[in-house]
Amino acid sequence: MSALSPIVLALLKPVLEPLLSKAPWNPIAVAEKWQAWNIAGGILTLGVAVVLLVGGIGLCKRRHGAASTMLTWAVLKIIVAAYASVLAALMQMDMFTGAQQMSTPGMPAGLMRVFALFGAVFGLAWGWPCRSSSWSGSRAPGSSRR
Numbered sequence: 001m002s003a004l005s006p007i008v009l010a011l012l013k014p015v016l017e018p019l020l021s022k023a024p025w026n027p028i029a030v031a032e033k034w035q036a037w038n039i040a041g042g043i044l045t046l047g048v049a050v051v052l053l054v055g056g057i058g059l060c061k062r063r064h065g066a067a068s069t070m071l072t073w074a075v076l077k078i079i080v081a082a083y084a085s086v087l088a089a090l091m092q093m094d095m096f097t098g099a100q101q102m103s104t105p106g107m108p109a110g111l112m113r114v115f116a117l118f119g120a121v122f123g124l125a126w127g128w129p130c131r132s133s134s135w136s137g138s139r140a141p142g143s144s145r146r
Contacts, residue, residue: 006035025098034091041087044080051076081127089120 009031020026051073058066096112 007040008103009035010083025085025101027095027098030091030094030098034087034094035098037087041080041084044083048080081124084127085120085123088123091132092116 009028013028016028020028021066051069055066055069058069092112093116096116100112
């Protein structure tokens with residue numbers, strides 16, 4: 001999804017810029033600031049998906065190196081999930097900092113940071129590949145190992 005951010009930003013910018021021209025804070029500027037990091041995250045995610053596809057095809061064909069490819073995928077997935085979680089937290093904190101400049105009262109800064117950190121921890125847990133290991137390592141009832 002982050003790979004689509006330049007397209008979404010290009011489509012929304014002409015519509016939102018006139019509305020935000022008089023505002024003390026411009027969220028489009030914050031989105032443009034983080035755009036390169038979002039594109040890098042999209043490229044990393046695509047690379048990890050290719051490794052997963054290659055490993056999955058190898059497992060279906062019972063190839064020799066498929067298990068090590070899947071292990072490589074798991075390690076890369078953890079790294080990319082950590083990158084995406086930290087990036088999301090930093091972007092949210094940047095957005096919250098800009099939102100505090102608005103004249104309307106908003107959430108307290110401490111609560112905003114808690115939300116950003118909670119989002120990062122949740123994103124890391126969601127991206128962790130080991131969450132699916134509980135069913136992938138189990139055997140079907142009545143099956144035997146060969």
